[in-house]
Amino acid sequence: MRYSAFGILKQGLTGNKGWKPVWREPEPKKSYDYIIVGGGGHGLATAHYLAKVFGGKNIAVLEKGWIGSGNIGRNTTIVRSNYGLDGNQPFYEMSLKLWEGLEQDLNYNAMMSQRGILNLAHSDGQRDAYARRGNAMLMSGADAELLDRSAIEKMCPFLNFDNERFPIKAGLLQRRAGTARHDAVAWGYARSADLHGVDIIQNCEVTGFQMKNGKCLGVQTNQGLIKAKKTAVCVAGASSRVMEKAGMRLPIESHVLQAFVSEGLKPTIPGVITYGAGHFYVSQSDKGGLVFGGDLDGYNSYAQRGNLPVVEDVCSGGMSIMPMIGRARLLRMWGGVMDMSMDGSPFIDKTGIEGLYFNGGWCYGGFKATPASGYCYAHLLATDTPHENASQMRLDRFIRGNMIDEKGVGAQPNLH
Amino acid sequence: MIINHPLLGPRDASEFTHLGDESMIDRPDGMNEGAAEKFHDYLYLRDNPAGKYRELWYHEAGDRSWLVVTRDTVTHEIFKVELARDVARSRGRSK
Numbered sequence: 001m002r003y004s005a006f007g008i009l010k011q012g013l014t015g016n017k018g019w020k021p022v023w024r025e026p027e028p029k030k031s032y033d034y035i036i037v038g039g040g041g042h043g044l045a046t047a048h049y050l051a052k053v054f055g056g057k058n059i060a061v062l063e064k065g066w067i068g069s070g071n072i073g074r075n076t077t078i079v080r081s082n083y084g085l086d087g088n089q090p091f092y093e094m095s096l097k098l099w100e101g102l103e104q105d106l107n108y109n110a111m112m113s114q115r116g117i118l119n120l121a122h123s124d125g126q127r128d129a130y131a132r133r134g135n136a137m138l139m140s141g142a143d144a145e146l147l148d149r150s151a152i153e154k155m156c157p158f159l160n161f162d163n164e165r166f167p168i169k170a171g172l173l174q175r176r177a178g179t180a181r182h183d184a185v186a187w188g189y190a191r192s193a194d195l196h197g198v199d200i201i202q203n204c205e206v207t208g209f210q211m212k213n214g215k216c217l218g219v220q221t222n223q224g225l226i227k228a229k230k231t232a233v234c235v236a237g238a239s240s241r242v243m244e245k246a247g248m249r250l251p252i253e254s255h256v257l258q259a260f261v262s263e264g265l266k267p268t269i270p271g272v273i274t275y276g277a278g279h280f281y282v283s284q285s286d287k288g289g290l291v292f293g294g295d296l297d298g299y300n301s302y303a304q305r306g307n308l309p310v311v312e313d314v315c316s317g318g319m320s321i322m323p324m325i326g327r328a329r330l331l332r333m334w335g336g337v338m339d340m341s342m343d344g345s346p347f348i349d350k351t352g353i354e355g356l357y358f359n360g361g362w363c364y365g366g367f368k369a370t371p372a373s374g375y376c377y378a379h380l381l382a383t384d385t386p387h388e389n390a391s392q393m394r395l396d397r398f399i400r401g402n403m404i405d406e407k408g409v410g411a412q413p414n415l416h
Numbered sequence: 417m418i419i420n421h422p423l424l425g426p427r428d429a430s431e432f433t434h435l436g437d438e439s440m441i442d443r444p445d446g447m448n449e450g451a452a453e454k455f456h457d458y459l460y461l462r463d464n465p466a467g468k469y470r471e472l473w474y475h476e477a478g479d480r481s482w483l484v485v486t487r488d489t490v491t492h493e494i495f496k497v498e499l500a501r502d503v504a505r506s507r508g509r510s511k
């Protein structure tokens with residue numbers, strides 16, 4: 001079923017009785033050409049592009065729980081392409097371009113809203129660093145503007161400009177950045193993949209790999225053995241646990257990141273704003289809630305919940321840059337398990353095992369990457385060569401000395 | 417989380433910083449054969465288990481000792497806290 005304004009009108013006038021489930025619930029077949037492990041944003045996007053762009057056939061997505069139960073349904077939905085390094089920025093700009101055409105491509109309202117992201121700078125050194133990052137962005141074909149204090153005052157009069165320790169000196173603005181509805185992204189990709197013949201199999205946990213002579217021939221699941229010519233893992237926070245079953249140790253630690261939503265308020269925050277001196281970022285959802293977050297809790301965790309010290313830390317960051325939010329009540333908070341890599345950048349790569357592929361290490365920035373990650377992973381699966389924009393996202397980059405360390409903090413995942 | 421410091425008793429985890437896997441105590445010898453590969457594994461690869469995990473914490477806002485904490489990464493329950501130097505010595509280091 002294609003969605004259209006006329007269709008909505010017709011359904012509205014006939015009691016909304018004609019809507020149908022947007023994907024099938026098939027039984028798994030005995031074998032597939034491609035199995036994608038993990039029905040998060042990246043897995044579903046991979047299935048969509050593999051079927052639609054690369055002509056892949058006979059594809060299944062296996063999801064342990066229900067699709068959208070992982071980080072795709074838990075993130076703070078910021079979409080941007082404001083990275084500095086060569087190995088990252090062209091990839092994220094490719095992703096932003098795909099976001100711009102996503103709803104037409106999927107025929108699905110993902111509520112992509114290009115309301116802009118403003119990174120605040122609080123010292124001369126930070127302003128210089130943002131100028132350099134902005135130039136790197138421009139060179140990748142992205143947009144970037146350096147704002148001075150008076151321009152920011154016009155845009156966001158509610159900010160605390162004269163904090164003694166961290167006054168606002170400047171800001172890096174990317175107008176094409178913004179937010180999207182996270183669940184709708186998962187549903188839209190799922191629907192499109194399904195329409196292209198992909199079997200989406202929920203409640204199907206991969207428990208091991210079928211290996212023979214160093215080749216991966218398929219996966220063991222709680223619904224039995226399913227064979228595949230190519231098996232593509234993309235399970236985000238569960239990366240180490242799944243790849244361990246193939247005998248691999250990854251350059252990844254799992255950490256918990258929390259997110260917070262306030263009660264609904266009148267429209268007040270124009271786009272996404274990030275505090276450059278503490279770790280705090282905020283946007284306002286269309287329902288009016290302030291959606292915000294900050295640092296990782298800082299210790300390895302597979303619990304989808306965090307602890308109170310970080311709640312205090314995030315809220316005090318918010319108070320110091322935006323004192324007006326002090327009266328807003330917190331409605332909800334939750335956590336997600338992040339696949340933190342050793343340099344803060346992801347992997348889209350073959351493994352040493354024939355027929356087995358890996359996508360992961362997205363840290364807390366994988367939502368914006370969803371379209372490009374799916375596209376580049378599908379490219380790798382279909383052609384066995386990396387897409388040019390993901391060509392540095394390799395598992396062996398550490399031994400080669402080619403880290404993609406945006407922050408420059410080294411192999412310390414809780415600091416990226 | 418409360419970390420039961422072997423010398424100072426129960427302390428709030430926010431007084432500590434977290435370094436990571438306890439295996440970082442066992443730094444490879446840079447002069448040995450295959451040192452580059454060993455350092456790669458030591459620095460960059462992790463077991464990252466869901467469940468019991470032994471990890472290094474530093475009492476930064478306290479007595480600045482390094483601790484080995486045995487903790488469950490799924491429930492955050494802490495089972496055991498040792499001084500890292502005791503752990504290193506029990507493995508024959510700096511006797």
Ligand SMILES: Cc1cc2nc3c(=O)[nH]c(=O)nc-3n(C[C@H](O)[C@H](O)[C@H](O)COP(=O)(O)OP(=O)(O)OC[C@H]3O[C@@H](n4cnc5c(N)ncnc54)[C@H](O)[C@@H]3O)c2cc1C
Pocket residue numbers: 037038039040041042043062063064065066067068069070071072073074075076077078079204205206207234235236237238242257258259293334335336337338362363364365366367368369
């Ligand atoms: C609080 C929070 C805020 C965030 N904010 C942002 C943001 O503002 N911007 C941004 O770009 N990114 C953000 N992120 C990061 C982003 O959400 C993730 O990087 C991204 O969603 C990860 O890819 P995914 O969607 O495929 O992961 P997931 O949705 O986690 O998908 C992985 C799937 O694999 C499944 N799985 C696991 N093990 C198995 C198995 N054995 N068999 C079968 N299936 C399995 C899981 O059930 C899960 O559904 C945030 C994350 C969190 C938690």
